Amino acid sequence: MPDRTPVQLGEYESALLEPGQLTPRDVDRLHALQARGCLTLTRERTGWRLKADATVGVLVLDRIRVVITPKFAIPGEQLISWLAYALGTPVPAAARQWATSPDGYADLVAAALLEQCERLLREGLRRDYVRRRSVEPVLRGRLDVAAQVTRHYGQLDQLYVRTFDREADILDNRVLGSALKAALGLTASPALARALHAAAGVFPQAPTPAAALQALDRTHYTRLNARYRPAHTWARLLLRGGGVTDLLTDQGTTADGLLLAMPALWEAVVRRLGTEAAGPHGGHAVPGVGITVRGDLGSASTFRPDLLLSRPGLAGHGTAQRTLLPVDAKYKRYDRHGVSAADVHQLLTYSSGYASVDAPVSAIVHPRPGGHAQRALQVRGTTGLLGIIHVLGVDTHATPEQAVEWISSVLP
Template structure:
């Protein structure tokens, strides 16, 4: 959607529903028309019968968007884990990708695990909780308050998968073929408790036993943590998938850069979201001007290179905002690090800027997200080589 998009035949309830997604701001302009202005988020929404898509800039397709989201959570997330090359419809890509991942996860049957259960039984099973027995049933022999381990399909992994399946099945935009596959998968998980809306996702840990589930679980978490579905004022259903591309890009660069530096086998490593202070400590040993730096390369706790990810485009002259360089100068000053790298999302050339009256150098490094994810990762590896290897 372009900025200041005019829409007619929109009711106040529908306009309120669109605004509640966080993807656009709505403003009435008379004659039944509304002005829709995109926010800093991208994504998709269904508001009643209205479909809304906010696309990323620079030809970043659906598959690239889902790859960036997945990789920022887990460096093992691969481009083939998502389907989106043939569609610009985010909901369709999510549904197709998740159906495929779930089918692979459940191909060898539903995963079972042991869950600790507290129950009141007429026979002994597991161990008796004596304190509960005395407090709840004083003087009574039966039933017994017991705790036992039950081997069941109702485990965290299956609850997360089923919650994501139900979220996608509630959408109108899902194709009939994808809906049929999702519904079949949901029936396969019959008996698994449905998570209530707003409840935090149950915790799970990757292991040898659930390895086949991991790609599906990663995508399920992306779906559940970035989407919402509710009925507004009892009148209209709103479903949305919303991501902050600036945060997505920042997280991706931090994770991919740390992995690339580790592969170089150097003594140093990347510290993410490193706190720093620009001013001297006050009497309370605190900084009044505090900062948090996206990524810092340091060896033996000595910082030497700072990185900052910027999801923004260059001006018509090919230059970036002066404020970005001021920010990097502040980072270098605070950490006494001689080199800084501004990583921009977009096409362009690597350029270097020497800051006058200092020994600091700021490098501008573009990362073209419109390319295949493998090429994007190669770009991050090239960034690591240029920034931290002794010959750089």
């Protein structure tokens, strides 16, 4: 990989690039990422202004290597823990050995994939029966009579055969080989690059990264390949350039990179936090039926909260009756400023659509570095109480398990 000029900035920060640092191909790729809301590229008199949105990660271009570090809420040393929690995969032990600066996110994800792949190698790669057609000097498997007659009629020094042998060259292993190769282009650590290269040489590879992604989307886990799930989770993250099916909305980048949309990550974190915190209280998550708006110009629109919790009924209402608590994830600095009017209106709508009339309660969960925090907003009108919005600030310096315990103790 040719040497590239490093450019480092934090999320929501910008950097001025010289005109010669971006090739026309880079400009096209950055504009494609801008259309997906990952960053903003604007032309200035002295060059280009590159601004990161709520995105962290690494972007490898033709002449520069852009590193976007988490600056808002989740510290770099904790990002891998929260990411693993959102993905539902164990926190990789080997990832803690790699520095989190200045290339932490990409190196941590690559190290997480490497750890899982090395574990699979120690246990032995899964093998399955694969059909092959080959030309052999002796008979193995079945003789391909049609091929033998049409291509080598009357000659028996070379036999066209069909074999059905157990091999490691199967889809479960190919996707990992492709992901290890993709990780090589992102990491800046020589030691990690050597380890990735050694592991990539053992695993078979899919023809293209797109073929590997298609194989991952078709994978169904059974007792035979369940141990591959954590490795496939990290492989999917790398091959999609940061986006994960059912987690992040990014469908992959047109540039080599590993970009993570922090708002989507926080939504996934809140869904799991709320679900696990409600369990001890007899609550559980339910699929939310969307609130529909009809009668406007165009088609009807539907919106729903990030999480809808079903909880046991209030005292005196009987155990059979349950109440609904809408919860919304906000990747905003609500530890520094008040809740916006738009978010208040949104949560009041959720309360009206889901919560009971007697208890119009809803909740906002936002990241807050440096301690948990809780406050309640009371919204009143001329007819009385319209709703109560609990604003819960989760300490992102803590572990996800500690956050679950805290939310469980203050869950409204």
